[in-house]
């Protein structure tokens with residue numbers, strides 16, 4: 363089994379992943395075990411419906427995997443988050459995970475350049491009864507964040523911010539969301555292991571989009587590691603998620 367996986371890894375350009383294996387774990391069997399034992403039996407029926415609907419969409423590789431959705435839900439409950447934000451919604455798997463985990467008066471400000479993707483998932487989010495917690499704003503996230511920052515009242519008010527949009531802007535997002543999250547609050551950056559490419563020698567075969575964005579992710583990881591305003595924890599869940607707890 364291990365030998366087969368090694369061979370598979372050696373022959374495959376980095377970034378070629380399939381839907382049944384959206385994880386950095388090398389063993390298909392182990393990942394299926396996690397999904398089937400701990401994730402799918404606990405998945406809300408509307409999350410399941412949204413995941414299955416998204417699987418049929420041409421850009422489905424962008425979707426947050428179910429085990430990561432479960433992690434986000436757990437984090438939100440652990441820190442009793444009420445005021446949250448998501449940058450990068452797509453069809454809304456992580457958004458629905460967030461909205462379901464929030465208390466009934468909780469809020470998630472959801473930013474995405476593409477409303478059409480969000481509208482694919484919206485009927486299912488409505489069916490789940492949590493659409494009232496979502497404030498969706500269509501547009502480029504950077505100017506939307508700058509707008510928020512113009513109002514001093516927004517600073518230090520978010521309990522949880524999940525960033526899952528254009529990787530080349532993650533550092534720009536960090537420079538803004540660090541002032542919007544409260545001290546003691548959490549930022550989660552998705553894809554910080556970028557299909558494992560961050561640790562691969564540069565001559566390793568990689569899909570173009572993986573190679574093009576790899577340096578941005580490496581730069582972000584270095585920046586987060588030395589940023590004294592946060593404590594960090596990098597988890598190899600999904601494509602890698604770095605949790606940053608604001609400490610000052």
Ligand SMILES: C[S@@+](CC[C@H](N)C(=O)[O-])C[C@H]1O[C@@H](n2cnc3c(N)ncnc32)[C@H](O)[C@@H]1O
Nearest residue numbers: 425426450451452455456474475502503527528
């Ligand atoms: C990886 S997907 C998000 C996946 C989502 N979290 C989920 O649970 O399925 C990235 C999303 O970021 C959005 N996006 C890309 N660039 C953006 C930008 N500059 N501002 C806002 N959203 C952006 C894309 O439209 C896409 O929906």
